[in-house]
Amino acid sequence: MATTERDYYEVLGVDRGATDADIKRAFRSLAREIHPDVSDAPGADGRFREVAEAYEVLSDPARRATYDRFGHAGLRRRGFRPAYADFGNVADIFAAFFGEDLFGTSGPMRRESARGGDVQALVEVDLEDAFTGTSVELGLEIAEGCERCESSGAEPGTGAVTCPTCQGAGVVRRVSRNVFGEFVSQRTCPQCEGAGESLEAPCSSCGGEGRVVATHRLNVDIPAGIHDGQRIRLRGEGHSGFRGGGAGDMYVAVRVRPDPRFVRDGDDLHTAARVTMADAALGTTVRTPALGGDLEVEVPPGTQPGEVRRIERQGMPSLQGKQRGDLFVRLDVAVPARLTDEQRLLLEEFDRHTTEDAYAREDEDEGFFRRLKSALR
Template sequence: MARDYYQILGVRRDASKDEIKKAYRRLARELHPDINPDPATQDRFKEVTQAYEVLSDENKRRMFDMGQDPYAPGGGGAGGFGGATGFPFDDIVNAFFGGQTGGRGPRDRVRRGRSIKIRVELDLAETAFGVSKEITFPTAILCETCQGEGTSPGTQRTTCDMCHGQGEVSQVTRSFLGQVMTSRPCPQCAGQGSVIPSPCGDCAGEGRVREKVTRTVTIPAGVDDGIRIQLAGEGEVGPNGGPRGDIILEIVQRPHPTFERRGDDLHCTVSVPMTAAALGASFSFETLDGTENIDIRPGTNSGHVITLPNKGVTHLDGGGRGDLRIRIDVETPGKLDEEQEALLRKLAELRGEDQNPGRFSPGHGGLFSKLRDAFGANK
C-alpha cells in the first residue's frame, strides 16, 4: 500500500476509535487553514482527514487492514470531501465551529404563557372543611383589540424581507471543507419569518395585555400547609395569543390559638384545677364543629387524653376525618391562704398523707412513701 493511514495519524494499528478521533482532532487543529494558512499544509490536511475517514469507519478500516485502500484507484471509495463516504461532516464542523448546519425554519411565534404561583392563607377551619376563595393577582390576558394577532385593526403581518419568511439567515464561512454555510435566527423578525408593520396600539404587538384579575377558586377539604394546587390553563396568556399557563396555589395555614394540627388530628391542652380533677367536672369546649360538653372523671391525672373521634381535619381523599385529642393538665395551686391551707392539711390528715416522708417505711404510709418507693424501684 502506498499510504499508511495509521502512520499518517500517528496511532497504533490497534488504536481505539476514541484514540483515532483524538489524534485526528489534534492534527486538524494544527493544520486547519484558518489557523495555518500556508498552502503547503492543505494537502497534508486533506491526507489527515482522509486517514480519519477510513480508520473511523469500521468497514473501511477492515478493508484497509486486509490490504485494500478504499481511496486507491478501484478501491471502491467515493473520494473527495462531502461525498457518500461516511465522512463525519457534522462531527467535524461542530468540533471547529460549535454550531449547526442546515436550516431550522421559522420559529413558532405562538408560545405558551407563564405559570403563576400564588400564596393562599387559610384558617384551620378552612383547611379542615374546604372553602371558596376570591384571589386577585396581576396576569396577562388576551388583547381584545387584536385578538392576539398583535396587529392594529385592518392590518396584518407581512413576510420578513430579510429572511424571506424562512426565519433564519445564512452565512458562508471558509473552512477546510471549502465553503460552509451556517444559519442563525433572523435578527429582523426574531426567527418568526414575518413582521408587524403596524403593531396594535393596546398591546404593542405582543397580542396580550397585563391587568389585575379576580378569580374564585375552590380549595378542597383536608389541604395542609405547604400543599400546592395546580389549576391547569388558568395562568398567563402566551405571546401572540398562545395558550395559557397554569396557576399554582401554595397553601399557607395560619396558626390556630387553641389547636395544633398533626396530620389530620388536632391536639390541644386544657388546664383544670386540682379539685376538678379530683372530684370530677364538666365544661363546655369549642371545637371546629361547635360547642362540645367535656366530662372530667373523678381522679383524672395530669397527662390524661380525652379523644373526640371524627372532630379533626377532613382527610384529603374524602374518607372521613381525624380525631380531636384533648390533653388534661392538672393545676396545683401555688399560693394558699390560711383557710385553704388548713383545709388541705385536714384532707392530707384524713388520707394519711400528713406524715413526714422520711418516717415512712417501704410499702407503708401515703403519697410521699409511694413516690420514694417508685423512684427507688427505678434505680
C-alpha cells in the same frame, strides 16, 4: 425580471464547455460560501440570487442552449423568469434545486406561539377556613389576550409580511470559522421569534404582543383539609401567550395561619383543657375547643396530669375523601397557686386522711421512674 446581466458562466466561474456535473459542483461550492444565512458580507443576498439564477439557466439544457445562442435577451423573449421570484426565501431555493437543506437541518424551528408564563400567588387562610374550605378572591396583574387584535398582534385590517430578517425561515444561521473548520449555528430569529412573519402594523393596543396586562380578579377555591404550604394549580389561569399562544398556569401557594388553640399534625389536631386538681380527682366534664364548635370531654375520677383524651373524627377533614382526623385533648391539671387560711386547713385536713394508696395508679406496675423516662424521651 432577471437580477443580472452578467454572463452566467462567469457568475458560476465555469467555462462554456462545462459539463452538468461541473455546473452543479460550482453552484454548490458558491452557494455554501455566499448563502445569506451564512455570509455576513454586504450584498450576499443579491449575489446568492445571481448565482441561483445562473444555475437555474445553465443546469437546464433547453435554457442553456437559448442562452448560448441569444443571451439574456433571448431568455427574456421566451418568458424566462427566475424561480426564486416565486419563493420568499432563499432557503426554499435550495430545496427547489437540491430537495434538501444544504446545512443539514430538518426544517425551521418555528415557535408557533409561545406559551405564557406561569403566575405565582400566595393566599393566607385561617385554620378554621382550612377546616371548612373557603373561597379567596385574588386580584393579580395578568397578561390577557388582546381584544382589539383578537390576540393576533396585528392592527385590525392589516396582515403579516414575511420576516425580512429570516426571510420566513424562523431561524437565522451563523457560521464561524476557526482553525478546526467551519461551524454553523442556528438560532430562533430575534425579529419574528420564529414565526417567520412580521406584522405589517402592530396592534395599537398591545404593540404586537397579542396580549395586554390587566388586573384580573378570580376566586380561588381552597378545599377543606388544605395543608400549610400546599400549592393549588389552576391550568390556563396564568399569563396569556405571545400572539395567541396558550396561557400559562397559576400556582396558588396556601399558607394556613397557626391557631393558638391547636397544634396540627397531619389531619389530627391537638389541644389542651384545664381541669382543677379537685375535678381531676373527683371527675367532671370540661369544655374543649374544637373546630366544629366546642365539645364536652369527660374527665373520669382520678385523671392524671397530662392525660390525653382522643375524640375520634373531630380533627381536620382529609383532602382525600370523607375521612377526618382525630382531636387529642391533653388534660392540664391545675394546682392552686395560692390558698386562703381556710383552704390550707382543709387541704391539711384532707392530707391527714389520705394514705399513699390513694395515689396508687392503675399503671403503677410501669414504675414511677420508667414513666419519668418515657416522659423525658
